[in-house]
Amino acid sequence: xxxxxxxxxxxxxxxHLFRRQAGRMVAYFTRLFGPAHLDLAEETVQEAMLRxxxxxxxxxxxxxxxAWLFRVARNTAIDAIRRNRFLVGDAMLAGIAQSDRQSGDxxxxxxxxxxxxxxICMCCHPEISREASVALSLxxxxxxxxxxxxxxxxxxxxxxxxxxxxxxxxxxERGLTLEMPHGEELKRRLDSVLEVIYLVFNEGYxxxxxxxxxxxxxxxxxxxxxxxxxxxxxxxxxxHALVAMMALQAARLPARVDEAGDLVLLESQDRNRWDRxxxxxxxxxxxxxxxxxxxxxxxxxxxxxxxxxxxGDAQSIEWPLILEFYDQLxxxxxxxxxxxxxxxxxxxxRGAAQALAEVESLEHETKLRDYYLLLxxxxxxxxxxxxxxxxxxxxxxxxxxxxxxxxRRFLRRKLAACDAS
Numbered sequence: 001x002x003x004x005x006x007x008x009x010x011x012x013x014x015x016h017l018f019r020r021q022a023g024r025m026v027a028y029f030t031r032l033f034g035p036a037h038l039d040l041a042e043e044t045v046q047e048a049m050l051r052x053x054x055x056x057x058x059x060x061x062x063x064x065x066x067a068w069l070f071r072v073a074r075n076t077a078i079d080a081i082r083r084n085r086f087l088v089g090d091a092m093l094a095g096i097a098q099s100d101r102q103s104g105d106x107x108x109x110x111x112x113x114x115x116x117x118x119x120i121c122m123c124c125h126p127e128i129s130r131e132a133s134v135a136l137s138l139x140x141x142x143x144x145x146x147x148x149x150x151x152x153x154x155x156x157x158x159x160x161x162x163x164x165x166x167x168x169x170x171x172x173e174r175g176l177t178l179e180m181p182h183g184e185e186l187k188r189r190l191d192s193v194l195e196v197i198y199l200v201f202n203e204g205y206x207x208x209x210x211x212x213x214x215x216x217x218x219x220x221x222x223x224x225x226x227x228x229x230x231x232x233x234x235x236x237x238x239x240h241a242l243v244a245m246m247a248l249q250a251a252r253l254p255a256r257v258d259e260a261g262d263l264v265l266l267e268s269q270d271r272n273r274w275d276r277x278x279x280x281x282x283x284x285x286x287x288x289x290x291x292x293x294x295x296x297x298x299x300x301x302x303x304x305x306x307x308x309x310x311x312g313d314a315q316s317i318e319w320p321l322i323l324e325f326y327d328q329l330x331x332x333x334x335x336x337x338x339x340x341x342x343x344x345x346x347x348x349x350r351g352a353a354q355a356l357a358e359v360e361s362l363e364h365e366t367k368l369r370d371y372y373l374l375l376x377x378x379x380x381x382x383x384x385x386x387x388x389x390x391x392x393x394x395x396x397x398x399x400x401x402x403x404x405x406x407x408r409r410f411l412r413r414k415l416a417a418c419d420a421s
Contacts, residue, residue: 017065018049022143024112025073027119027178030140032077035122036172040080042140048073116141117232118178120225123167124192125176132167133196135160142221152203152218180234190234194242194298197225201246205253206404219250230285241289241298247282248305251275263410267314279309300329319348336365340374343381352384372401376411383418392418 022045029041048069062068123136134153138144146164150157170176181189204218226243229235255269286302303325311317326342339362347355359378368374379394395415399408 019143023141024116026140027115031115038168044073044077047076121189122178124196127174128167128170132163135163136167137196197222237289237292237294238296240285241302244282244285245302245305247278248309251278263406297333300325323349336362336368352381356381370401372398372403388418
């Protein structure tokens with residue numbers, strides 16, 4: 001029994017360390033090996049993790065587990081370079097043999113953060129497709145396995161693996177480096193990094209399909225990466241706005257589903273379950289985002305989230321202010337999804353009839369053709385207007401579109417409400 005407990009304890013610790021340290025270690029060894037040898041850097045880290053899995057359950061977890069992993073990975077790297085000297089050269093062997101990472105050394109910690117930042121900037125290079133950038137960032141910077149990435153984005157493992165192979169081939173063939181760009185190129189690269197982080201957060205915050213409405217590990221990792229960029233020398237007000245938005249929205253995660261895993265709408269959430277620490281973090285970055293004159297879509301979204309966070313209860317929400325933020329957001333990003341979300345605010349400020357007219361004007365948008373929320377929002381507005389049969393038809397149509405299981409159960413409850421006398 002004791003042996004099983006020790007094994008379980010070490011497995012849990014290793015999983016935690018892997019998530020926290022794998023990306024930093026891969027970035028560290030990629031800098032030493034060069035980006036062309038990213039596979040070798042990953043294999044080095046994986047070998048250290050495998051050694052830990054094989055030894056810790058029987059010999060106990062080392063006092064400084066993190067330093068142990070780095071030491072084993074470094075020794076593995078030296079062995080790998082000796083075996084592949086014709087690929088990487090003697091200079092690299094000498095360089096890594098001289099590097100000896102001391103856990104807790106502030107200078108080393110700063111170097112690791114810098115390596116990680118450079119790594120995500122390389123993963124988000126414009127030469128690499130957005131889908132591949134997301135997969136590569138989660139794999140190399142965040143320590144997610146291929147199976148986890150596939151599950152998170154409802155893709156098969158072979159597809160994710162192909163994206164990773166293609167991205168690494170582009171890194172090699174185009175000679176991409178970990179050097180930080182400058183000037184306009186840095187601005188474009190930063191925009192790509194923020195877009196990838198935003199995509200990861202959105203997928204975690206509202207899973208499009210599957211059993212779970214929320215994938216908290218994706219939300220947490222997106223917020224971690226955002227804070228990594230926000231704490232660096234390349235941070236801009238836009239970066240802080242994105243972190244503010246993610247923190248304020250993530251604060252609501254504990255209340256978004258009930259004990260049965262069912263969706264709880266924002267207005268019905270128990271605000272006592274909102275994470276006050278994350279709300280504080282969100283307002284801190286919101287204040288930092290106000291420096292300068294730039295107003296981005298992240299600023300508008302952070303403003304919407306902050307307005308909800310400031311309200312003491314559902315009755316205190318300043319819907320006219322939220323509608324103003326949506327108008328701002330629509331001017332910056334005139335997408336049909338933003339217009340649909342804005343219609344919810346329109347209903348609160350100007351009534352269901354006007355909101356319904358705006359929703360119906362979006363019916364022919366190609367991007368919303370298979371979007372269940374278009375039908376769900378229309379059904380909700382029709383139900384408010386007492387047009388039950390039409391509402392039921394929309395909820396039934398929404399059930400035929402892709403959505404998560406909690407959302408599907410929510411739609412069935414709305415459908416039942418249409419039949420209620």
